[in-house]
Amino acid sequence: MTPLLEVRHLVKHFVRKQGLFRPPSVVKAVDDVSFTIGEGEMFGLVGESGSGKSTTGRCILRLIEPTAGEVVFRGENVLQFSTERMRLARRDLQIVFQDPYSSLNPRMRVGDIVEEPLVIHKLGTRSERRARVAELFQLVGLEPSFIARYPHEFSGGQRQRIGIARALALNPALVIADEAVSALDVSIQAQVVALLLDLKERLKLTYLFIAHDLRLVEHICTRVAVMYMGKIVELGETSALFARPTHPYTKALLSAIPVLDPDAPRQRIELDPASFEREAPLREIGAEHWAAV
Amino acid sequence: MAPFDSADGNPRGSAQGKPLLDVQHLSVTFGGPSPAVDDVSFQMAAGETLGLVGESGSGKSVTAFSILRLLQPPGRITGGSVIFQGRDLLTLPESEMREVRGAGISLIFQEPMTALNPVMRVGDQIGEALLVHGKATRAEARSRAVELLDAVKIPDAARRVRDYPHQLSGGMRQRVMIAIALACRPPLIIADEPTTALDVTIQAQVLELLRELKARYNLALLLITHDFGVIAEMADRVAVMFKGKLVEHGPVRDILRHPSHEYTRTLLAAVPGAGGRTR
Numbered sequence: 001m002t003p004l005l006e007v008r009h010l011v012k013h014f015v016r017k018q019g020l021f022r023p024p025s026v027v028k029a030v031d032d033v034s035f036t037i038g039e040g041e042m043f044g045l046v047g048e049s050g051s052g053k054s055t056t057g058r059c060i061l062r063l064i065e066p067t068a069g070e071v072v073f074r075g076e077n078v079l080q081f082s083t084e085r086m087r088l089a090r091r092d093l094q095i096v097f098q099d100p101y102s103s104l105n106p107r108m109r110v111g112d113i114v115e116e117p118l119v120i121h122k123l124g125t126r127s128e129r130r131a132r133v134a135e136l137f138q139l140v141g142l143e144p145s146f147i148a149r150y151p152h153e154f155s156g157g158q159r160q161r162i163g164i165a166r167a168l169a170l171n172p173a174l175v176i177a178d179e180a181v182s183a184l185d186v187s188i189q190a191q192v193v194a195l196l197l198d199l200k201e202r203l204k205l206t207y208l209f210i211a212h213d214l215r216l217v218e219h220i221c222t223r224v225a226v227m228y229m230g231k232i233v234e235l236g237e238t239s240a241l242f243a244r245p246t247h248p249y250t251k252a253l254l255s256a257i258p259v260l261d262p263d264a265p266r267q268r269i270e271l272d273p274a275s276f277e278r279e280a281p282l283r284e285i286g287a288e289h290w291a292a293v
Numbered sequence: 294m295a296p297f298d299s300a301d302g303n304p305r306g307s308a309q310g311k312p313l314l315d316v317q318h319l320s321v322t323f324g325g326p327s328p329a330v331d332d333v334s335f336q337m338a339a340g341e342t343l344g345l346v347g348e349s350g351s352g353k354s355v356t357a358f359s360i361l362r363l364l365q366p367p368g369r370i371t372g373g374s375v376i377f378q379g380r381d382l383l384t385l386p387e388s389e390m391r392e393v394r395g396a397g398i399s400l401i402f403q404e405p406m407t408a409l410n411p412v413m414r415v416g417d418q419i420g421e422a423l424l425v426h427g428k429a430t431r432a433e434a435r436s437r438a439v440e441l442l443d444a445v446k447i448p449d450a451a452r453r454v455r456d457y458p459h460q461l462s463g464g465m466r467q468r469v470m471i472a473i474a475l476a477c478r479p480p481l482i483i484a485d486e487p488t489t490a491l492d493v494t495i496q497a498q499v500l501e502l503l504r505e506l507k508a509r510y511n512l513a514l515l516l517i518t519h520d521f522g523v524i525a526e527m528a529d530r531v532a533v534m535f536k537g538k539l540v541e542h543g544p545v546r547d548i549l550r551h552p553s554h555e556y557t558r559t560l561l562a563a564v565p566g567a568g569g570r571t572r
Contacts, residue, residue, distance in 0.1 A: 048492035048494065185349050186519060186560060186563045187560060188348075213565070215522070256494045258500075258526045259522060259525060261525060262546055263546070
């Protein structure tokens with residue numbers, strides 16, 4: 001596996017002032033997170049609300065400036081890039097957001113939305129850009145004749161395809177999908193996931209797939225990292241991690257997933273915070289399988 | 294041929310006594326070219342859980358709101374009947390309908406933050422349900438609120454009744470919603486995507502709570518959801534809605550193992566990892 005992205009000891013603390021005479025409180029949203037994503041991989045980052053998974057994604061793109069750590073993309077630490085160099089790097093690092101209703105500007109035509117990254121990066125002539133937009137529409141399964149329409153004329157699934165087309169406009173190497181299908185109905189979700197997988201093969205994409213839906217992650221990701229309160233508590237190949245969850249939080253999380261079989265025995269495992277050491281480092285517990293126990 | 298218990302998929306038990314809820318040929322329009330709910334019929338026995346499944350716009354929430362006559366214009370019931378405990382709710386005077394809401398059938402919404410009043414203490418919101426229905430004096434309402442918070446397993450209930458909704462987590466707020474729904478001891482609760490906004494570990498706790506309360510109070514539960522996993526965990530029977538129509542209806546095991554309608558098969562196949570995962 002050739003590493004495409006290496007995240008090393010990433011830290012993001014949010015400091016909140018509590019008034020003149022009280023010390024500020026510090027939220028450790030991302031607390032010493034490290035992982036590596038290989039070229040062409042579908043890497044899943046899962047956790048519940050507030051676990052720090054989205055903050056991690058945003059720190060990689062420097063949409064949020066990390067407090068400390070390194071984000072090494074193709075051998076270079078992007079956290080040390082100048083503004084200009086970072087702008088160039090963003091061609092390779094793109095993101096698809098969760099909410100297809102708020103992530104598209106309602107006053108822009110969808111063709112202009114998809115073209116905008118090309119305009120910002122001053123790529124091509126106007127007619128070349130328009131041809132590229134038509135190509136992108138076809139790529140994500142939308143009629144190129146839709147380009148003059150506005151976002152409100154599209155369904156949630158179609159909007160998410162527009163968001164994907166925009167992310168792909170600059171030919172990125174890494175796409176961060178931040179809960180990219182969470183807001184969609186299950187049958188539409190299946191179509192958009194199929195599209196993401198198809199694009200991965202055709203365009204040789206690498207994904208960081210951030211999600212709370214463990215069933216989906218188990219289904220599509222090659223490796224998974226489980227986040228809990230700002231830390232990765234378990235990381236491994238999907239099949240190993242789901243077959244032999246080792247960290248108490250992973251066990252509790254997996255046992256909470258509803259199973260489609262009404263007769264399956266239910267063994268809910270409650271998380272006992274006293275059962276593990278929060279500061280424990282990740283330790284190899286099997287082939288390609290680490291847990292903070 | 295799926296082994297249905299009876300021709301219409303209803304359990305044998307309901308044939309003996311009268312069903313608790315009997316929805317017949319319900320139709321609802323929003324003025325569009327096709328009806329939002331199209332000739333929907335189903336029955337529920339006391340104490341049973343019926344899962345109503347479908348995707349956005351399939352008409353499942355509109356069906357629930359129609360049962361309680363809470364449709365907002367231009368939504369309008371164009372036909373059918375909703376017999377609850379022997380009375381047709383669709384012809385009841387509004388004053389009697391108000392009595393049914395809360396005391397006969399209560400509703401739990403998806404989003405506990407918008408469904409609760411942000412400037413009212415949660416204890417008062419629970420008590421309000423009792424006061425409105427004349428079921429308690431002020432002092433009684435206050436102590437009942439504590440009991441109900443205790444019943445939905447909120448720790449330190451006596452202190453929590455004085456909290457405002459923003460002081461509670463999402464899971465706790467949904468527990469408060471359930472306490473309000475339980476306040477007047479209705480025989481039927483309609484829960485519209487009660488756990489969709491919650492994290493999976495919190496969802497598991499809320500579902501567990503609903504199961505316990507159902508058993509304790511012999512509650513019937515109309516559970517509206519898009520998640521077949523939740524259905525498998527909770528429901529006795531399932532009704533699948535698609536474009537306003539009830540396309541399939543039967544015991545949960547039959548529907549999950551031998552879905553007969555194309556749309557049900559599509560929905561089940563779309564659940565990630567369907568069939569692959571056992572525990």
